[in-house]
Amino acid sequence: MNILNEWAFVGLFAVMAPVFPALPIVIAWLFRPRKPNVLKSSTYECGVETIGDTWVQFRVQYYIYGLIFLVFDVEMVFLFPWAVAYNEMSLFGFVAGFLFIFLLTDALFYAWKKNALDWK
């Protein structure tokens, strides 16, 4: 299969993949009872009406984890080509990748020392 055909397959797969779960939902939509009322379609909490808005700003700890993750996510994307080329690489290329990992591990230890990894 040439490369265009390969990606056509993946593209078609991506289009079809949501169709599979959509089918039973649509079939259920044909059969299911419809008796909505105000109480039923109100937000579920503990029996009383909810107080306050849900869509609010949230604690910052989640955001910090997100930031640290971003550093590593980018690092990993760069490491994949390095890993693929590993067998043909000279010692120099290997050490270059090594330094790259080292620099980002450094960032992890910085975050660790700054207590960014502690759940507060």
Added chain:
Amino acid sequence: MDELCTGLCRLMVDSGADAGLAQFLSLLVGVLLVSGVPLLTVILLIWIERKVAARIQDRIGPNRVGPIGLMQTFADLLKLLGKEDITPTSADRWLYNAAPLVSFASVVLIWAVVPFTPFHYGVDLEIGALFFVAVASFGTLAIMVAGWASNNKYALLGAFRVVSLLVSYEVPLVFALLVPVLLAGSMSMLDIVNAQTGMWFVVLSPLAFVIFYVSSQAETGRAPFDLIEAESELVAGFNIEYSGMKFGMFFAAEFLHVFTNGILMALLFFGGWLGPLYYESPLIAFAWLGLKGGVIYLTTLWLRNTVPRLRIDQIMAFNWKFLVPLSIANLIFISAALKVMQEIGWAPRDMIGAGFGELVPTTVVLLLINGAMIIYLLGILRKRGQEARRESQATRAALAHAAADQGAA
């Protein structure tokens, strides 16, 4: 799948169909065939999951519908079809309805690059491993969207936990995934399996497998990492507002994801279809892959039903202060040792096509390194455990002392 598609395409063109249409239709048949495997297995998986959970909890499990309860899933499906579908008025309708579709689709999409036998696979992408990472993270997105769109406080709490948990565990997961990619020198799933003809990667790097196993258990959001659902604290977590078939889709996606991870681990670390007589027939190859994947899948079920849930601070600390440094160290040690051995000529330059004999020195050295790391780690864990125990004993003694003081007064 390649030959099948081309053959079908040629057949249709020969019988007078438009070339573009013929190509599209043959691709569609390919897609349906490949995606049929996960869609059919998920029906069985729901039954297996319930049966195994029941046995571990000393129950019998579903046994009424059909022989040994095999038809239970169909009965459940029928029941779900008749359930009313409630959308809360305050929810974001579009995102609320899209989330279950994305959740299930992301898992099915992984199967596009999963080879079943040496000759039967959807596509053999050159970036297969990276494709898996990219697609699997769509599941995280779906759960986040579900929690946010529900406009429910429990759901949102669950969703925020997901973002922190799943996103964090993706780091060690991918670092562990880099090890087979590095050993095989390729991201293609077929190449990774073929590179294990001499020796399975789980023998070359058991630590990478353990890290991958633990973090993929977290990625599927199961015990001991199941705080995205956390029934006892968040009622149901992100899917609290969902009912009927949409709720069912979230669950089907989760069950399928666990099995998919089992198959992936079999491919990446246990040599996939490699086993006695696999070249005789594709059926034997397929059976080997299914057997290995199935055993790994059953161990994840076992784990899920045995260990209690962890707290969020413990989970995050375990990931960032233990798994991530460990996975980086593992990658560095493995790659450094292998490079040195390649330079002095002990290890083959290319794993693909390397026989067992050529790999003996590599295996011994890598196993020794892994063993040393594991012994060192167990030492650290033991020390940390002792510290924690001493701390809790000290607190308990202080509390008892305070209580005794109060009693005297």
